Amino acid sequence: MRVLMIADDRPTLGIGMVGYAFMGRVHSQAWRSVGAFFDLPVRPVMAALGGRSKEATAAAARDLGWAAVETDWRDLIARDDVQVVDICTPGDSHAEIAIAALEAGKHVICEKPLANSVAEAEAMVAAARAAAGRGVHAMVAFNYRRVPAVALARRWVAEGRLGRLHHVRAQYLQDWIADPAFPLVWRLQRERAGSGALGDIGAHVIDTAQFITGELLEGVSALTETFVKERPLAGASAGLSATGATTSADGTSGDGAPGDAADSAAGGAVATGAVDVDDAALFIGRFSGGALGSFEATRFATGRKNALRIEVNGSRGSLAFDFEAMNELWFHDHTLPAAEAGFRRIIVTEAEHPYAAAWWPPGHGLGYEHTFTHEIKDFVEAVAAGVAPAPSFADGLRVQRVLAAVEASAADGSRFTPVEES
Amino acid sequence: MRVLMIADDRPTLGIGMVGYAFMGRVHSQAWRSVGAFFDLPVRPVMAALGGRSKEATAAAARDLGWAAVETDWRDLIARDDVQVVDICTPGDSHAEIAIAALEAGKHVICEKPLANSVAEAEAMVAAARAAAGRGVHAMVAFNYRRVPAVALARRWVAEGRLGRLHHVRAQYLQDWIADPAFPLVWRLQRERAGSGALGDIGAHVIDTAQFITGELLEGVSALTETFVKERPLAGASAGLSATGATTSADGTSGDGAPGDAADSAAGGAVATGAVDVDDAALFIGRFSGGALGSFEATRFATGRKNALRIEVNGSRGSLAFDFEAMNELWFHDHTLPAAEAGFRRIIVTEAEHPYAAAWWPPGHGLGYEHTFTHEIKDFVEAVAAGVAPAPSFADGLRVQRVLAAVEASAADGSRFTPVEES
Amino acid sequence: MRVLMIADDRPTLGIGMVGYAFMGRVHSQAWRSVGAFFDLPVRPVMAALGGRSKEATAAAARDLGWAAVETDWRDLIARDDVQVVDICTPGDSHAEIAIAALEAGKHVICEKPLANSVAEAEAMVAAARAAAGRGVHAMVAFNYRRVPAVALARRWVAEGRLGRLHHVRAQYLQDWIADPAFPLVWRLQRERAGSGALGDIGAHVIDTAQFITGELLEGVSALTETFVKERPLAGASAGLSATGATTSADGTSGDGAPGDAADSAAGGAVATGAVDVDDAALFIGRFSGGALGSFEATRFATGRKNALRIEVNGSRGSLAFDFEAMNELWFHDHTLPAAEAGFRRIIVTEAEHPYAAAWWPPGHGLGYEHTFTHEIKDFVEAVAAGVAPAPSFADGLRVQRVLAAVEASAADGSRFTPVEES
Amino acid sequence: MRVLMIADDRPTLGIGMVGYAFMGRVHSQAWRSVGAFFDLPVRPVMAALGGRSKEATAAAARDLGWAAVETDWRDLIARDDVQVVDICTPGDSHAEIAIAALEAGKHVICEKPLANSVAEAEAMVAAARAAAGRGVHAMVAFNYRRVPAVALARRWVAEGRLGRLHHVRAQYLQDWIADPAFPLVWRLQRERAGSGALGDIGAHVIDTAQFITGELLEGVSALTETFVKERPLAGASAGLSATGATTSADGTSGDGAPGDAADSAAGGAVATGAVDVDDAALFIGRFSGGALGSFEATRFATGRKNALRIEVNGSRGSLAFDFEAMNELWFHDHTLPAAEAGFRRIIVTEAEHPYAAAWWPPGHGLGYEHTFTHEIKDFVEAVAAGVAPAPSFADGLRVQRVLAAVEASAADGSRFTPVEES
Known part of the structure; x- marks a missing residue:
């Protein structure tokens, strides 16, 4: 007998990820799986993937399960359906993306190392502190703690x-x-x-x-x-x-x-x-x-x-x-x-x-x-x-x-x- | 810049799974993940989950990512959007479900042990052989081989x-x-x-x-x-x-x-x-x-x-x-x-x-x-x-x-x- | 300043060993070393080594530290300076040597397996029981217990x-x-x-x-x-x-x-x-x-x-x-x-x-x-x-x-x- | 049949050891055992043990198998039956003993560290070099190399x-x-x-x-x-x-x-x-x-x-x-x-x-x-x-x-x- 599905009435949390190589692949798998094993208060939605190459990013989005694609990370940040920006690029772009995202009111999870220099990292910490005052949060992804x-x-x-x-x-x-x-x-x-x-x-x-x-x-x-x-x-x-x-x-x-x-x-x-x-x-x-x-x-x-x-x-x-x-x-x-x-x-x-x-x-x-x-x-x-x-x-x-x-x-x-x- | 998603034009393969406890959970995760890591010729679709209890099965389907729910495995087998039946129940029901599925032209993957007796297993083998003649396949899930x-x-x-x-x-x-x-x-x-x-x-x-x-x-x-x-x-x-x-x-x-x-x-x-x-x-x-x-x-x-x-x-x-x-x-x-x-x-x-x-x-x-x-x-x-x-x-x-x-x-x-x- | 050595006034315990291959070598090392590490109530003396070949046995005695050599194990048993017979031969000679030694009032330590058959082993146990009544003791050398x-x-x-x-x-x-x-x-x-x-x-x-x-x-x-x-x-x-x-x-x-x-x-x-x-x-x-x-x-x-x-x-x-x-x-x-x-x-x-x-x-x-x-x-x-x-x-x-x-x-x-x- | 022992006609090498605690005990066991396992060109003889306390040294000599006792290491070095001095004392006495032994024409094996200071070690090296010219040799006992x-x-x-x-x-x-x-x-x-x-x-x-x-x-x-x-x-x-x-x-x-x-x-x-x-x-x-x-x-x-x-x-x-x-x-x-x-x-x-x-x-x-x-x-x-x-x-x-x-x-x-x- 077919029965009605139970609606998932939790709020959603839209994720936008930048980068889709090694780290992007494993982050995607985590976003895809986390809800099946942990009883989360919100439902993560894999909203959009950012990458420079149109074709490569689109192919990655299809394989990894992202609903949309952006070729400019600024556009990704700007999306209404994105509340979290997950930064999986090399260290030289972390500061710029993270600071922009935080200023745009998006939560940030950023791969390690936080930045390529202390100066960049300091700027990121300042941005994170300012954002925290507005209820926007940031985390650096030292996965081995987990x-x-x-x-x-x-x-x-x-x-x-x-x-x-x-x-x-x-x-x-x-x-x-x-x-x-x-x-x-x-x-x-x-x-x-x-x-x-x-x-x-x-x-x-x-x-x-x-x-x-x-x-x-x-x-x-x-x-x-x-x-x-x-x-x-x-x-x-x-x-x-x-x-x-x-x-x-x-x-x-x-x-x-x-x-x-x-x-x-x-x-x-x-x-x-x-x-x-x-x-x-x-x-x-x-x-x-x-x-x-x-x-x-x-x-x-x-x-x-x-x-x-x-x-x-x-x-x-x-x-x-x-x-x-x-x-x-x-x-x-x-x-x-x-x-x-x-x-x-x-x-x-x-x-x-x-x-x-x-x-x-x-x-x-x-x-x-x-x-x-x-x-x-x-x-x-x-x-x-x-x-x-x-x-x-x-x-x-x-x-x-x-x-x-x-x-x-x-x-x-x-x-x-x-x-x-x- | 938003770009168009690349359509996934592979044929789909609809999956119906029976049982959602330990084995059902891990099979679900496999169905959910396999396409992101392996370049499959078809696209598996987690079509429906079967279980006796309406509420429990529906909750499991939501958590594990199944699109529909059936409380009678016969109905699950009968669904048009199901081409594969994945049997994750205890051994005493394997034979009945597997034989019915094969006879209905559905491919079967069945948890181990194949059955609770040699006689049941023999009947299943006979059904699998007959089905194979019609291009319908069966597998027993000895996962440790993998x-x-x-x-x-x-x-x-x-x-x-x-x-x-x-x-x-x-x-x-x-x-x-x-x-x-x-x-x-x-x-x-x-x-x-x-x-x-x-x-x-x-x-x-x-x-x-x-x-x-x-x-x-x-x-x-x-x-x-x-x-x-x-x-x-x-x-x-x-x-x-x-x-x-x-x-x-x-x-x-x-x-x-x-x-x-x-x-x-x-x-x-x-x-x-x-x-x-x-x-x-x-x-x-x-x-x-x-x-x-x-x-x-x-x-x-x-x-x-x-x-x-x-x-x-x-x-x-x-x-x-x-x-x-x-x-x-x-x-x-x-x-x-x-x-x-x-x-x-x-x-x-x-x-x-x-x-x-x-x-x-x-x-x-x-x-x-x-x-x-x-x-x-x-x-x-x-x-x-x-x-x-x-x-x-x-x-x-x-x-x-x-x-x-x-x-x-x-x-x-x-x-x-x-x-x-x- | 030279000082007088302290006399070792413990009673001696004379050892006669039969066989000097693998087991004989390691038993010899144990007899040679035991007194330096454990405070024994008696002083073991490596009195005589038994073997069939005159030359080979004599060479072994010299290398392994035995004071004398016998080419017939019966002579070894008969020596007044031997109170313990240590049997390091293959299993087919264990029974004969051990029983003779016990009957001659000599303590026996015998390599394993005790014998090559249950019948031989039974005869050895009987001999050991009889000897025990006379204060003569026997042990089988399962060294891994130690x-x-x-x-x-x-x-x-x-x-x-x-x-x-x-x-x-x-x-x-x-x-x-x-x-x-x-x-x-x-x-x-x-x-x-x-x-x-x-x-x-x-x-x-x-x-x-x-x-x-x-x-x-x-x-x-x-x-x-x-x-x-x-x-x-x-x-x-x-x-x-x-x-x-x-x-x-x-x-x-x-x-x-x-x-x-x-x-x-x-x-x-x-x-x-x-x-x-x-x-x-x-x-x-x-x-x-x-x-x-x-x-x-x-x-x-x-x-x-x-x-x-x-x-x-x-x-x-x-x-x-x-x-x-x-x-x-x-x-x-x-x-x-x-x-x-x-x-x-x-x-x-x-x-x-x-x-x-x-x-x-x-x-x-x-x-x-x-x-x-x-x-x-x-x-x-x-x-x-x-x-x-x-x-x-x-x-x-x-x-x-x-x-x-x-x-x-x-x-x-x-x-x-x-x-x-x- | 009793047979004559084979005489050991190798030249002897007389050993005098100073110190009999941890290192002295294990050196003694090595001197005692080495000849039974390795075919040496000379026969080491455990000639004399040196230590300050008369009673303790004599007891150690008895237990460890040394033939004589000296309470002054100078006397030990001077013995005619000692060709090798084995130094097992703490580092503060190494230099004095080793240099004296080498100058007396005795080979030296010395526990590590060679000395308590670079200056002492340099003096020892100088003494060893001088001795080597006279065919007298020295070694420091880094046993882990072996x-x-x-x-x-x-x-x-x-x-x-x-x-x-x-x-x-x-x-x-x-x-x-x-x-x-x-x-x-x-x-x-x-x-x-x-x-x-x-x-x-x-x-x-x-x-x-x-x-x-x-x-x-x-x-x-x-x-x-x-x-x-x-x-x-x-x-x-x-x-x-x-x-x-x-x-x-x-x-x-x-x-x-x-x-x-x-x-x-x-x-x-x-x-x-x-x-x-x-x-x-x-x-x-x-x-x-x-x-x-x-x-x-x-x-x-x-x-x-x-x-x-x-x-x-x-x-x-x-x-x-x-x-x-x-x-x-x-x-x-x-x-x-x-x-x-x-x-x-x-x-x-x-x-x-x-x-x-x-x-x-x-x-x-x-x-x-x-x-x-x-x-x-x-x-x-x-x-x-x-x-x-x-x-x-x-x-x-x-x-x-x-x-x-x-x-x-x-x-x-x-x-x-x-x-x-x-």
Whole structure:
């Protein structure tokens, strides 16, 4: 027997997204899925997608489920059916789009890093503060905070289960540019990307460390290096499939994307260009609570694919996480008798774990995309409730200031460099 | 600038799904997502959802994205806008629905186990064969074949990289009913579920083992056990939150669902009922190619949440997999010099890996739900191409015959019992 | 300033050892080392080594630190300076030597398996019982009981920390004869070795499982297989370096020894012989306390070198062990809140752990040889105290009866076969 | 039949050891065992043990197997039956003893760190160079070089299997002083120990990193910290069992020894003293071949017991090691197709692996003590052959210079500080 559908009488929340590459694809999946798993107070509507290329953007909109297309992000912002602007472009356009959107009264969720410079980030924070006074909210998309294991780590540190923190050991290891023949994609160009591994993946692990510990990095001493100083130009030869140059028009942001990979077997002479960003960045530092931190971001760690790793050692216990096994959190309870203690592998899929009740039975793990579903869920709930979502643009600026301190220290003989206060 | 959307001029494929509990939810997500990641020749349309309860089904349809609702599965089958029937109910209704759908000319995808008895499964196979003659196809939903790591394992065994197979070590370990106070949900009732751990999760690991090896189990020797013989009736007390009884009306199939978990803290006398299915089943057996197999399915392996594990040892190498770390396949290449050999952890997220190119960059893992996305993708492609999808109902029957042989052996002093030929 | 040495005024305990191959070497190291780490009530003296070949035995005595040599084990037993006979020969000579030694009033420590048949083992138990009445003691050398992690597992099961036991999952996996060109060494000959993987390594894992659980296997259903039925004769060709034939005169017992490895690159026709023992044995069974057991012993698990593995699942927790990581015990405490529970890796090197206080600081692990040091320590302490050491010959017989039941079941269509009571 | 023993007609090599605590115990076991496993050209004789306390030293000599006792190390050096002096005292006495021994024509093996200051180490190197001209040799005892997995790592890097090195990630993590009530043992006093975690365990991981890479650290930027600045005096109260003060007279060197653990449950006021060494030291640096290095040494990493870890990433592959699983080396071969590559766990017990042929069959692992057996074996072979053993005192000085650079950088705002050339 056919029965009437139940009307969905929640208010709608219209989304306009700019950019549809790696980040745009995963954001789309999150917008598409979030309502089926979380009981949201409003109904997100995938209203319009923005991109420069008419054909490519229209094709993306069709495949990803966006109802309309705009080739100018200003038009996207101006749409009446858009209440949220989701910025998935490279860092060099974040400030301009975000500030315009906020001034237009649209909520903003912006990919990381917040901007390509501290100055841009400061302007964005100012815009976000002004907008907040008008009930318009902004969030920077550090999705790794929404890994259930990371959220659980934060919860336990906040509850004091680790005691006084002594050590933070944080790495983000990838290997997708270890081959010198990999081309000069936009992520390797300072103008587009702001920095190299540092801003792309280092930003993630800095935010994750500050999030889990609830402490701020107060100062750093750093080394950076560009191992391969000259690379083939992307698209410079027919033999190259890397599309860094062409996709950059509607490029993406987010963490390291070997998606824009290269065919290194080009015949004949290949035009090359200089790599002007870091291939790797290492730093040590001090946290506001007294802990020492050791950080490393690199795209040259052969065999490590997406190893965002963090270990925190406290007086009462320790936690360890590796995104390559993202459903696991390792916990050592130092208050147990020595004979019984050891790092335990907690599969973070129990109903009691952050976000997990919305999904499957225990042991039926989640994947990368779900960190975005959680992020969108938290963002939507905050916006609907009229409260500020986290992480804020100020949090993004704080990370930006750490990046700046790292670069300053590296440029000044690794001198210990305080992170500027916000 | 607003631009025209590109019309999607692919033919549509209308889906009608029966059941909306655990399996229905994850199938819905697969139907909703598959088109955004795979370039399908047809466009799946989530046409209608079937369930007995008008209100509950309508609410589920709204949340899960189905366009219409039917309270009688016969009506669902009869709809003109339904070309595929997706069966997500418990095993006791599979045969009736599947046969009716096939006879009505609708393609069928049916959750596992195929049926609750060999006789039912045989009838389903007969119906599927008849339908195939008319270009109508059927598939049984052993989703674990679509874990990229499992598909990779199959590929490598088929390529001969393991040489002659000697051992298969297969387990499916869960722990969600280890507590004697956990209630008598439908999965613990023979009438609904057919068997206990054996049919629910044992069926999965049997299929996975036969899939990876490309060999059939020829005979088995088995032990089964019911550790907790009496359990509180689900819903028998207000203190119980388990909803086995109430959800069973529109229950689900698939693997073990602690989703229907219980509050064991019931005060006062609680009505109990007998558990008439196995809590655990163990068997050893012989494969058609000469390998020995060791199998175990249990819901009493405390600490193991969803450990579908399989290790295969061959003369030239070995493979090991554990669903609790589903993005990893462990491979030992025995043709390497001894000093260099060892099990290597392959993160199955490279573009060259099965299904992986559709998703994210290396190291950005997938989750449980994606096994269904892959399954739906393969099903849709087969149906669109007019070829038989795999695994077929005959494959499902083959697993059913193994289950029957296991039960027969266990009932006959563990005597080695040949698996009947199909 | 030179100072007088402190006299060691403890009574001495003279040791005579028979056999000096793999087991003889590691027993020698244990006798040599035990006094430096454990405060023994007597001082072991490595009095004499027995072996058939005059030259080889004398060379071994010199290298291994034995004070004298005997070419007839009867002479060894008869020596006044020998109070303990340590039997490190293959299983076919255990009964004769052990019974003679016990009758001569010498304490006996005998390698496993206790004997090559139940009948021999029964005679040995009878001799041990008679000797015990005269204060003469016997022990079978199941060294894996003395892995600190295994002893800790036993302790915790005995304390009830696992609750009611439901599952035992036990394997002993090696791969040293997976190559069909590996020669027919004594371990592959029924006459010398009694059985194949079953008695050699299966015996170990059976004893370990019964030891940890404190329960006995009551019945089994089994499959055995010989994958490679014909092998080159050891020593049959100058091109072979395997020395199975020649070393067998003074061969050794204990677990699988690829030490007698082969050169498989023999040119020309090679004489071959039939393998009349099992390459692999699988069985399932029931424990006296109600747990189900799954066992596997094989030398064809490519990539697994010495993987004696055991997992025990109980209602209150689980334990898992793998000898390839012998300093670790994995413990899941099921009484913890679900959100905090998981298998924890306990590094069994704390002072509170069995045997560990005698060695190094935490994290400074032990190796294979130390299981023998611990075994010798326990044996010497028991003998000095006049109490029966464990495991007794009766324990060895119990394992022998399981082996016999496995072979009987395998020969009788895998029928469930009770283990004979002692 | 009794047969004549075979005379051992090798020349003897008389050993005199100074110190008998942690390091003395493990060195003794190595001297005692080495000849039974390795075919040495000379026969080591454990001639005499040196220590200040007459009674304690005599008891240690009896337990550990030394033939004589000296209470003045000068007398020990002077003995005619001593050709080798093995120095197992804390770092503050290394220089004096080693220089005297070398001048007396005795070969020297000296525990690490070589000395407590660069100046002392320089004097030792000068003495070693002078002695070498007279055929007298010296070695510093960085035992971790002799872990088979570490030696294998070195071999593969030297063979070019890792290609150009980009990253070294090295940590030595312990947790034995995380409790603020742990007393002020000698390892926490600058006067005795030279530095804290830095010199004790940091020295090990620096040497290991330089050994594996074959490169030198050229400069560092460092942070050090003392988390617990005041601790109870060891032995200051009857309630304390820690014996740092009393054992220090004949103390030991080597890596972190919770052996001198404390009872923190002292009643009443406890006298305390200032901790004047680092609890943790972190630094980043550059290697001579261009790799970046990240180092950390701490005794506050709760849950990490003896985690000497090192990962090296090169253009052609990566290696990873953790002493807590010392029989394993993880190798990623980046020259394999991406679909097949991954870190493989090599169990370093094959006959082809460094040192392994002397021991047991594959999978029968070694322990901490065997690193010393290997070290002694290499030392004895070098001395017998009249060649310089490695690591030399110059290698020890090189590590000392790194330690000095770390301290200098930490004291100077983490400024990048070149390591002085030797």
